[in-house]
Amino acid sequence: MSRVRNSKDFEAKQKKEQSIDTKASKAIENIGTVQRFEKKKLIKKAQEEKLAIEKAIVSSNQTEDKFIKTDSDGSLGGKFDIQDNHLHFFASYATLFTLSGLHERELKDSSFLRNTVHDVIARSGGIGDPNLTRETANNITQPSPQTEEAELENKAYKDSIRILKQGRDIFFEDVNLTSTVAPSEERGMADFVKMEFKLHEPFGISLIEKIRAAARLNGYRDYQDAPMLLTIEFKGYDENGVAYNPSNSMIRKIPILITRVEFDVNEGGAIYDVTAVRHNDIAFDDRFKFPRTAINFQTNTLRNALTKIQDKLNESIKKERDEHKVRTVLDKYVISVDPDVEAIAKDYSALADSVAHFEQVKKQPLTKNERIKQRANKIEVKVAEGTVTNLISLTKVLEDVVRSTNGFESIATDFWTSYLRRVGFLGSDQDADSQSIKKFYESGEFEQTIKENAFVPWFKIKTSVETHYGNGKDNYDTINKMHRKTVTYKIIPHQIPVLRFIRPGMFAKKGTMRNAIKKQYNYIYTGKNTDVQSLRINYKTAFFQRNVVEVAKANDQVLPKIFDVVTRLFPQEDTVNKDVAELRSYPSIIKGRNLLQKGSEDRGIEGRKQEFFDYLTNPQVDMFKIELEILGDPAYICQDQFIPLNGAGGQSVPKKERFSGMFKSFNVDNFSPLIELVYSLPDDINEKTTGLTFQDASVPEENLLFAGVYQVVRIESSFSNGQFIQTLSCVRLNNQSGLGADVAKITAGASEKFLKSVTSKENLKENIKTNTDLIDEAIGPLVP
Numbered sequence: 001m002s003r004v005r006n007s008k009d010f011e012a013k014q015k016k017e018q019s020i021d022t023k024a025s026k027a028i029e030n031i032g033t034v035q036r037f038e039k040k041k042l043i044k045k046a047q048e049e050k051l052a053i054e055k056a057i058v059s060s061n062q063t064e065d066k067f068i069k070t071d072s073d074g075s076l077g078g079k080f081d082i083q084d085n086h087l088h089f090f091a092s093y094a095t096l097f098t099l100s101g102l103h104e105r106e107l108k109d110s111s112f113l114r115n116t117v118h119d120v121i122a123r124s125g126g127i128g129d130p131n132l133t134r135e136t137a138n139n140i141t142q143p144s145p146q147t148e149e150a151e152l153e154n155k156a157y158k159d160s161i162r163i164l165k166q167g168r169d170i171f172f173e174d175v176n177l178t179s180t181v182a183p184s185e186e187r188g189m190a191d192f193v194k195m196e197f198k199l200h201e202p203f204g205i206s207l208i209e210k211i212r213a214a215a216r217l218n219g220y221r222d223y224q225d226a227p228m229l230l231t232i233e234f235k236g237y238d239e240n241g242v243a244y245n246p247s248n249s250m251i252r253k254i255p256i257l258i259t260r261v262e263f264d265v266n267e268g269g270a271i272y273d274v275t276a277v278r279h280n281d282i283a284f285d286d287r288f289k290f291p292r293t294a295i296n297f298q299t300n301t302l303r304n305a306l307t308k309i310q311d312k313l314n315e316s317i318k319k320e321r322d323e324h325k326v327r328t329v330l331d332k333y334v335i336s337v338d339p340d341v342e343a344i345a346k347d348y349s350a351l352a353d354s355v356a357h358f359e360q361v362k363k364q365p366l367t368k369n370e371r372i373k374q375r376a377n378k379i380e381v382k383v384a385e386g387t388v389t390n391l392i393s394l395t396k397v398l399e400d401v402v403r404s405t406n407g408f409e410s411i412a413t414d415f416w417t418s419y420l421r422r423v424g425f426l427g428s429d430q431d432a433d434s435q436s437i438k439k440f441y442e443s444g445e446f447e448q449t450i451k452e453n454a455f456v457p458w459f460k461i462k463t464s465v466e467t468h469y470g471n472g473k474d475n476y477d478t479i480n481k482m483h484r485k486t487v488t489y490k491i492i493p494h495q496i497p498v499l500r501f502i503r504p505g506m507f508a509k510k511g512t513m514r515n516a517i518k519k520q521y522n523y524i525y526t527g528k529n530t531d532v533q534s535l536r537i538n539y540k541t542a543f544f545q546r547n548v549v550e551v552a553k554a555n556d557q558v559l560p561k562i563f564d565v566v567t568r569l570f571p572q573e574d575t576v577n578k579d580v581a582e583l584r585s586y587p588s589i590i591k592g593r594n595l596l597q598k599g600s601e602d603r604g605i606e607g608r609k610q611e612f613f614d615y616l617t618n619p620q621v622d623m624f625k626i627e628l629e630i631l632g633d634p635a636y637i638c639q640d641q642f643i644p645l646n647g648a649g650g651q652s653v654p655k656k657e658r659f660s661g662m663f664k665s666f667n668v669d670n671f672s673p674l675i676e677l678v679y680s681l682p683d684d685i686n687e688k689t690t691g692l693t694f695q696d697a698s699v700p701e702e703n704l705l706f707a708g709v710y711q712v713v714r715i716e717s718s719f720s721n722g723q724f725i726q727t728l729s730c731v732r733l734n735n736q737s738g739l740g741a742d743v744a745k746i747t748a749g750a751s752e753k754f755l756k757s758v759t760s761k762e763n764l765k766e767n768i769k770t771n772t773d774l775i776d777e778a779i780g781p782l783v784p
Helices: 007-068 104-109 158-166 207-217 279-284 302-322 339-345 368-376 394-403 406-413 415-422 434-442 446-452 562-569 605-616 743-779
Strands: 092-101 120-123 171-180 193-201 228-237 251-266 269-278 295-299 332-337 384-388 455-468 482-497 519-522 532-539 545-548 585-588 624-631 674-678 684-686 691-693 708-720 723-732
Touching: 092 171, 092 207, 104 455, 120 171, 120 207, 158 207, 207 228, 207 251, 251 279, 269 279, 279 455, 279 482, 295 302, 302 332, 302 339, 302 394, 332 339, 339 406, 339 455, 339 482, 394 406, 394 455, 394 482, 394 605, 406 415, 406 455, 406 605, 415 434, 434 446, 624 674
Parallel strands: 332 482, 519 674, 545 585
Antiparallel strands: 092 120, 092 228, 171 193, 171 708, 193 269, 228 251, 251 269, 295 384, 455 482, 532 624, 624 723, 674 708, 684 691, 708 723
């Protein structure tokens, strides 16, 4: 150490030491920076390891999903098409409702699906600009004689239009939709949709005035029959805070007819309770549904029968105008049939050897000899006749006319001949007898055939209503104060699950119908429940089907009942190895009534046919009925139900499409929706080791009786207090036997995923802790 001789030397020494200290501090700081950088690298590496583990977990989950989506025995295994609930892709979402005007042209060409809403009456988030039709020439309604009429500004409507233009806010509160999506007791082979919603107007009582204005701006003088548009839109954000907007799949547009408005007025404004139906449900109103005249007709083909009914109805309307003087314009009925339905229906001959030949799986042209044989065996067409009175609804008449045709009659009464011909098991000239059915059932092809041909063609009645708006004398009835309407009833193809036709005595393995399902719900103790809120099961333990005994006709000939033959084929079947909920039947003489009388001998087939139809249209009284409450899923707000027939009378949705790729919803006009319910229960509790325990073997009382494939028959959608809940009323498809999916397989995936997840997280924590300890040991703890 050097000696300090004077003050100058001391100052020089002090500066030198400060310089050394500064350089040392910078060096230490640089070392610390390097150390921090190295530590950050280690932490980043640990995070990458964590991400890799999470990806591996996700991958194992997906692998497990594919494993679960197979049958228990592996024979019918493989992936199947399960559709996700798209609302699960939102981290948070809101449901926005809009009530607005609708133009007739938009209904005819279905452009309301893509057009911007206009003439807005009420909206969840406030109206803002109501976008009045008459103010802008947009892509919704171009300038036309209707929108340019001076009467739009007359005294009767100008005040209403002024109120609509002001955009006074009316808010949606609660909305409830109820719809049937399968044959039902309410409408038979047609469907039913009802809507109820609550509106709140804080400053005034202007709802009715705004409805009048919106109707008038779109050309309607009769606002009570004018269509309105209810729009449901789901908007929200994903987990990264980015707006999630998958185009049309999150929007539903429903043309409605408001049928009732009740409201309370207090210091907080007006509260409206509104009831509405689809606009095309005008066709089911009493003024159109019930004929006002007796109709007698004879026919030999389906198209001829429908034409005669149509002409009789239009003649009665003309008579009301010309003779009774109770109207000045003529409404019009149009009753048509899809070519696919007509091809199945054929004629009204009731011969036993004439069976429905619906679409073959493999189409092969007839050979020359087969064509000659077909012409040689041509049968004489018998005549059917019917009488319709004013107490019988038109939909009932149309149902009876269609199902009485030879093709649909054979499906209902001689199903196995029709079905086995379709799948190619029988030749076109072969009938199903006890031996052929037994051979088919025991051949090992039964489940595979049902899997590949899960639906049977049937029919449905779809309606559409065109309102002839405007003030011309040919469009507006000056006596009734209503616009002239064209009401269309069209018979369209509709597919029904094949297991609805299975009778006592035959069983299909559980999982056979999985190719036909689009939604799967995993309930308690599966570890995969993301939707189900509650499950209510209604099991009628005393249930049995009516086995109608038809009183023999003139020559006491009775149709050989193939279904009963099937039951007798397997009299020794033991329910231990079959479905514990075995379907039963018992003789009965109770049945519904068919309006159409056949020209040929009855031979006992009417009872069998009516028995099937009664069973098909009364799903609420089936043996197994469940009410499944789930988190709301837009897939069950079926857009095709709300799209009327286009101007050419055709459907806007492809006939063969079971699930809409555009709207991500079931196409219930074409197919009955099917879902699968999966659940399991633990056998015991092991407090020392694993907790809940599941045996390796399936447990019949848990996994056999209520799990399986269900047909959805009714959907109730409820929007209240920001929550979207749906209740699905379903009936279990008959005779699903076998032990189903192994409980161990159902739960193993969830257990394995949980263990992997816990193990991976623990390993990750240990790795991070070890790396952190090594860093701290080398360079000391890092002070943030």
